[in-house]
Amino acid sequence: MTAELGADSEVGTLRTVMLHRPGDELRRLTPRNNDQLLFDALPWVARAQEEHDAFAELLRGRGVEVLLLADLLTEAMTVSGAARIQAISAAVNERRLGSALARDLSTHLRGVPASELTSVLTAGMTFDELLEAESGEPELGGASLVRRMHHGGDFVVEPLPNLLFTRDSSFWIGNQVAITSLALPARLRETTLTDLIYAFHPRFRGARRAYESRTAPVEGGDVLLLAPGVVAVGVGERTTPAGAEALARSLFDDGLAHTVLAVPIAQERASMHLDTVCTMVDTDAVVMYPNIAHTLSAFTIRREDATVSIRGADPFLEAAADAMGIGKLRVIDTGLDTVTAEREQWDDGNNTLALAPGVVVAYERNVETNARLEASGIEVLRISGSELGSGRGGPRCMSCPVARDSLL
Structure with a gap:
């Protein structure tokens, strides 16, 4: 009950x-x-x-x-596309990342399973991890100065x-x-x-x-x-x-x-x-x-x-x-x-x-x-x-x- x-x-x-x-x-x-x-x-x-x-x-x-x-978050994003969009929008900070990288990151996150997205939203993601995750994807975006100037261990999505x-x-x-x-x-x-x-x-x-x-x-x-x-x-x-x-x-x-x-x-x-x-x-x-x-x-x-x-x-x-x-x-x-x-x-x-x-x-x-x-x-x-x-x-x-x- x-x-x-x-x-x-x-x-x-x-x-x-x-x-x-x-x-x-x-x-x-x-x-x-x-x-x-x-x-x-x-x-x-x-x-x-x-x-x-x-x-x-x-x-x-x-x-x-x-x-x-984490279970509730995964379940919410599984049943609702709007929940995924809202979560990704909050995690991708265009002011900090710049428009090119923000667009690439959003594109990548929209394609990952809900459980993996929950992990990124809670534990964050580094530049190196993003690069590794993108390796099997079609070429994304254009040139990004933010990508070039950050160290690989820096966070593209901050952990919580x-x-x-x-x-x-x-x-x-x-x-x-x-x-x-x-x-x-x-x-x-x-x-x-x-x-x-x-x-x-x-x-x-x-x-x-x-x-x-x-x-x-x-x-x-x-x-x-x-x-x-x-x-x-x-x-x-x-x-x-x-x-x-x-x-x-x-x-x-x-x-x-x-x-x-x-x-x-x-x-x-x-x-x-x-x-x-x-x-x-x-x-x-x-x-x-x-x-x-x-x-x-x-x-x-x-x-x-x-x-x-x-x-x-x-x-x-x-x-x-x-x-x-x-x-x-x-x-x-x-x-x-x-x-x-x-x-x-x-x-x-x-x-x-x-x-x-x-x-x-x-x-x-x-x-x-x-x-x-x-x-x-x-x-x-x-x-x-x-x-x-x-x-x-x-x-x-x-x-x-x-x-x-x-x-x-």
Whole structure:
């Protein structure tokens, strides 16, 4: 039985999730490009795949349907020529490649099987690989200065190693899906892939869009569904104030939220998203980096009749509890001392994925945080993340819930 699409919280029983199994895109990382591609280290890819497979199996073992992004993308492009055209158009950057090479590349990609095209779209393609692929084809195009001046190992199509973090490019709220706008150049093309999956894959036929932005950045890692109708949006390195406001107004217009909390967070890599410092672990509880627990603030945005009001900033925990209609939000912090807390926050101790109220998936290495969660009555399902974490993301970052049971 297929679960009904949508979610109204972070903790309703998880039924269906979209993951992306890491692949050859991670093998494209080198000491020369890993910073630009937003990785702090060069992952051991085979081990990262083993860790991800174990994550997916844990979810399946708990009754969660796991959809793999690459499979969905291949299936969408198999059933829809428009999906192929859209994908190729997004991958071929004429401004960077020039018209002659862009034309040749587009011609080549239009002729490859859907599964091979998926590989190129996710893992990228070098100039040498294009030349090798073209060797059996009729002579293409004309002279290209770009071809002559690039090294063979340079990318004619850029890889997407951060596609692993499926939370960021889309999220479901109510029975609608929001397509986000990613802030950094290395990730811009990710949303085109999720966009065409939702647009063309039969599984999502008829899915309504909650929000689409091609301008003001909003990333899914900054969006927490605190309770039905209550959304928190981190504003920092990745999501801008304009993005948070545009999202709030869109959710109000569609009746998907009555309150949006805009939460300023430090504009630094350690706290790139709100879910790197705070995630929901129960209907009334969060796991939170203690160094910010009492300084985090929020602007409360509400739709009142035909107008939108903005109040604050107020302490986040108080504003969240008030919006959620509860007396107090329980806080489980990460670590008894500042050094432990900082280490475990860096290692995604706060980035948990809830499978149901009071049941979360977490990296096993965050020993202190996990112990404190369990002492607070939270069931912790541990996974290894020594290689998966090299891109600065935990179980929540790596998962896009497509269907959760409603808390209403």
